[in-house]
Amino acid sequence: MRVEQFLTESAAAWPDKTALVAGDRRLSFRELDEASTRLAAALLGAGVVRGDRVVVFLDNCAEAVIAIFATLKAGAVLSPINPSTKSDKLAYILNNCRAAALVTSGRLGTVAQKAIAEAPSVHTVVVADGAALTPGWISFADAVARPCDGLPFAGIELDLAMLIYTSGSTGHPKGVMMTHQNVVAAATSITTYLESRADDVVLSVLPLSFDYGLYQALMAAEVGATLVLEKSFAFPQTILQKIDAERVTGFPIVPTMAALLLQMKNLAPGSLPSLRYITNTAAALPVAHVLRLTELFPQALLYSMYGLTECKRCTYLPPQQLLQRPGSVGIAIPGTEAYVADDAGTRLPPGEVGELVIRGPHVMKGYWENPEATARALRPGPFSWENVLYTGDLFRCDDAGFLYFVGRKDDIIKTRGEKVSPKEVENVLHALPGVKEAAVIGVEDPVLGAAIKALVVADDGSLTAQDVIRHCARHLEDFMVPKHVEFRDALPKSDNGKIDRRALAAAVLEAAE
Structure with missing residues (x-):
């Protein structure tokens, strides 16, 4: 299965169901599917070919979600970039992956223009909103308004789906290569333990350029859920009002958001009764925050998770274990294996600190055109036919196999x-x-x-x-x-x-x- 099939299959099953709420816009699965197909056709018509890299440089908006699925439908490789990225770093990424196309907005046009001037591989630029177009650039609105009779064969699940850029020790970001198979495996594993379903409504303020935010869009499409997309958590009270108004059932957070939530004086226990679950990753929640969140949202399951871009998600703590093991990030996600090893790759017994190692179909294929960094992260595993991911994070496990983050090696x-x-x-x-x-x-x-x-x-x-x-x-x-x-x-x-x-x-x- 390829990632874009998440959307096409949900559009076939629930064509009129709301797929996306972004600001004042509400798109059904049919509308999201048709718009992304038309944009894919526009990209192909402009010269993008299968395997080309398409950079999506947008904030959290409907156009960004459309562009994500359009890129995949075109058989291209998606690279979402944070909208706060400056022109020199954007230029580095465009050149590093030799991007063929860039999808951006008028607000970001000046930054994009500076970067494109230094990136000769970029031949196609699609611009959202009504800003004046630079000559040769394509209007997003015009592209999605053009009829499309169909798309050519996009590829197979072993093709690259994404290049997600992550910080590197050299000071330059590295492109993490994820195939469709990697992404589908990760998304399916996560939706399995979250027990995600079509009647879920997920609110995300996380940037779509951050894989935690990106997967909210992908997983909602996979199960037929509704995604409510917000630009930031700068005004927590507004977000809480949106959660209440949209009857949100799923709320992904990071620790800084938890800290802001816990400072709110008017947030009483049980005040958001629609919430079915809250997830946290990026860094472990302090134990004190875990305990307070369970008091504020007694009806919601709190999932403490750990992951990294190189495999999306590594572990999750089953909610029923939260109070017994509040400092743990849990066990390996379904269909994968996680263990603690020494520098030689030997598994360590409970209580001993070593590097966390990950096995599974969600492990990246490597860093884009960076064999040295790839060799450091992907090393021979316990079986001759595979490489496994060395995370660079120090962990220990308890006698029951639950994992505890100790720190980065450095x-x-x-x-x-x-x-x-x-x-x-x-x-x-x-x-x-x-x-x-x-x-x-x-x-x-x-x-x-x-x-x-x-x-x-x-x-x-x-x-x-x-x-x-x-x-x-x-x-x-x-x-x-x-x-x-x-x-x-x-x-x-x-x-x-x-x-x-x-x-x-x-x-x-x-x-x-």
Whole structure:
């Protein structure tokens, strides 16, 4: 099965059912299917051929969802890019994947134009909204208005479906290659454990360029659910009103969203009764946030999950295990295997810390034209016929096989000869009343080697550094207690809403020089 069949099959089964709500627009499955077919025809007519890369540079809007399915229907490879991306990075991506086409909007036209000027492979540009077109560019509205009698053969499930760009250690993003088979396997596994169904209504504020957000659109199409697409979580009260108005049943979040939700004074337990489930990934929720969310939404199942772009999703914690194992990210998703291994690839027993390894049909094919990085991530597995994914994340498992995130290999802080996981300290910090967000890094120390520094965003100015240190001393071993505490108005975030620890460490180092 290919990914675009999610939409075509749902359109055949539920043609008049609402597939997408985006702002003031409501599209049925039939309308979404027909619009994406017409845009696919326009791309093919402009010279895009099977296997070409099409970059979708749009914010969360109906046009973005149409463009996603149109690209796949054309037999091309989708690469969604965050709309906040600057022209130099966009140009790098266009050149790296030798993109043939770009779908964007008038609002982003200036950035796109600068990038395209440096990317000779781009021969087709489709622009949404009513902005004045640069000569040679195609109007999105005109493209989806043209009749289409049908599309040529798009390809098979082993073809590339997506190139998802993710941060790389070299400072340049790497393109994660996912086939249709990879994507279908991941989406089907996730919808299986979420028990997704056609009467679900999923609200997503996550960027479609972030695979967590992208899969909301794909999985809704797979099961015939309705996707309510919002641009951001900047105004939480508005989003909660939308959840209530649309009778939303599924709400994917990241930890920064959870922190904002828990600050809302007027959010009473049971106030959003339509919610059937809440999912979290990008980073583990602090235990204190898990407990509070279960109090606020007692009727909703809370799924704590862990994943990475290279395989979409690795693990999930069955909701019935949440209170028994609140610090765990669970077990391997259906149809896959996850285990902890040492540097030689030997499986480690419960309690020992090693690298998480993933097996399954959802594992990427590699990094686009980057064999060195691919060889580091995909290595020989337990069987001769396969490579497995080494995630670069340190984990341990308990006696029952439930997995616990310890930290990134390069995030572990070594102080006083002991290894400290920033995540463990951050969980304690988040449990302190008055702490809105927190991050922990190691800073150079002539005595300790590295000292632990906590960077804290507080609700108000009443919290002091001594309050933080005393709280940590009550809950952590002495070598894990921060030596330094710094209060900030905000912490830097990556495009997917996760605290950017590398940017934070670099800023702290620069300030110290």
